Amino acid sequence: MANYIPDATDRKILEILQTNATIPNIELADKVCLSPSPCSRRVKNLRDEGFLRQAVTLLEPAKIGLPVSVFIQVTLNHQVKSDLEMFENTVNEWPEVMECYLMTGDFDYLIRVVVPDLQTYQRFLDDKLTQVPGIDHIKSSFSIKQVRYKTELPLDFMPR
Incomplete structure (x- = not known):
């Protein structure tokens, strides 16, 4: 097909x-x-045909002890293929990383992590993220309130 x-x-x-x-x-x-x-x-x-990627059950983060979402902007020293691949492979190993996007604009990656508290985020930052070679800048933003979260994609744009 x-x-x-x-x-x-x-x-x-x-x-x-x-x-x-x-x-x-x-x-x-x-x-x-x-x-x-x-x-x-x-x-x-x-x-x-690849339209269905996987079937999952979505858990409520706060109910399982992960109420803190942190959005992290990461800028690398050099945007060369080997550095990008190394960073992506490393980030893919960390269970607290829920999403990671290669970006255009003022920073290279946007990451979302979930943690139980600020102390755990500090350990993530100290023991994992800042240990990755080639990172030039890290900027963290903490979510105060989730206004919208959905997993359903709009199907209006599918080819007909």
Whole structure:
């Protein structure tokens, strides 16, 4: 299926699965007006084509003792491929790093970490982040309140 373009039914399936990845196939099929077998085939096709990355359960950070989100801007000394790869490989090893983006603009990376408290963040900074060779500048910002967080992507921009 080269260049597979989901149709309206596929988009509806994607929409539903984004909000409830554990929906039983029979219920999903009913919601998209298909019988279970073709619905299951469509879900498999969407998975095989890479539209479905993974199914997860989202945990409430504060309930599991991780109420502090810190956004960190990191600037490297040199923006060469080997330094970028080394930094990315290192950051990918740290469980407290939830997101990491290579950026354009005034800094090279934007990282979001979750920690239980400021002391733990200080240890993360001292024992991990500042130990990475090639970092020129680190700037941390602490989240006061999460105004919006969602995992569902807008499907309005999918090719038709």
